Amino acid sequence: MITKINNFIKYPLYFSPISYFEKIIVNSHFGGLIKCIVCGSISLINVKDNNLRETCVCIKCGSTNRQRQIAYVCLEAGLQNRKHLSSLKDFIKLDDFVVYNTEASGAIHCQLLKMKNYIYSEYFGISYTSGDIVNNIMHQDLMDMSFSNETIDLMISSDVFEHIPDPYKAHKEVYRVLKHGGRHIFTxxxxxTEFLDEDRIGNDNEGNIVHLKKPLYHEDPLRPEGALVYKIFSLEMLVKLRKIGFRTNLYHIYKPLYGILGKNAIVFEAIKE
Ligand SMILES: [Zn+2]
Structure with a gap:
């Protein structure tokens, strides 16, 4: 009998829309008290609109919902065989942990700056070579990093890989520079619910860039025109990461007391096996 077939869990998994509780938060522009795991404070969050992922800003450190999602998974990464870490304030005391962040601004960066083995970079354009110092900040092209093999414990990137022309070449580079057991935590x-990545940029026969979809730009503090989106990812990404050698966890996190809410609280953790 297969009459009850719809009762089984099947893929894709569709998440429910914004909850009643979240609607109240959006309408009141006030998210209430949270324990901020970026700055370690009991704080309040501001909610500007229903894009909960990019708002819910901690009034003490400026961390967004998305940054707290990444911090949450980082704390778990730092937890391996260690004592409980309640916020990045504990995490930064891990002196033997080499952390590489692909951005040099924002609330997470400001906390990690106090860490002993903290490396950070930005991408300044094709005229530079990875490792160059530009305006006191290291330049790195993630498709060709200057770091030695197996030197990094934890790499963080937050909405970066969709702007890389060949993101899987960059993932292979990440695999090269991570230590065994090291991880790349990213959004x-x-x-x-899609199986194939959406390619927004292609190349013609001469190798010139061709827009396959209407150009999409994300806000970027370094570029007034914004950063061009090359790809929007899907399940295909998890398969490709596996082929590179990563075991990737997809976390859908919901922790309102930490100011982590909304249906898009998704963080990836690619572990080098
Ligand atoms: Zn905070």
Whole structure:
């Protein structure tokens, strides 16, 4: 009998829309008290609109919902065989942990700056070579990093890989520079119900860039025109990461008391096996 077939869990998994509780938060522009795991404070969050992922800003450190999602998974990464870490304030005391962040601004960066083995970079354009110092900040092209093999414990990227022309070449580079057991904790725009990545940029026969979709730009503090989106990811990404050698966890996190809410609280953790 297969009459009850719809009762089984099947893929894709469709998440429910914004909850009643979240609607109240959006309408009141006030998210209430949280324990901020970026700055370690008991704080309040501001909610500007229903894009909960990019708002819910901690009034003490400026961390967004998305940054707290990444911090939450980082704390778990730092937890391996260690004592409980309640916020990044504990995490930064891990002196033997080499952390590489692909951005040099924002609330997470400001906390990690106090860490002993903290490396950070930005991408300044094709005229520079990875490792160059530009305006006191290291330049790195993630498709060709200057770091030695197996030197990094934890790499963080937050909505970066969709802007890389060949993101899987960059993932292979990440695999090269991570230590065994090391991990890349990241967020990207991700279609939870699609099987194939959406290529927004292609190349013609002469190798010139061709827009396959209407150009899409994300806000970027370094570029007034914004950063061009090359790809929106899907399940295909998890398969490709596996082929590179990563075991990737997709976390859908919901921790309102930490100011982590909304249906898009998705963080990836690619572990080098
Ligand atoms: Zn905070």
């Amino acid at each position: 990207v725009p991700f279609y939870q």
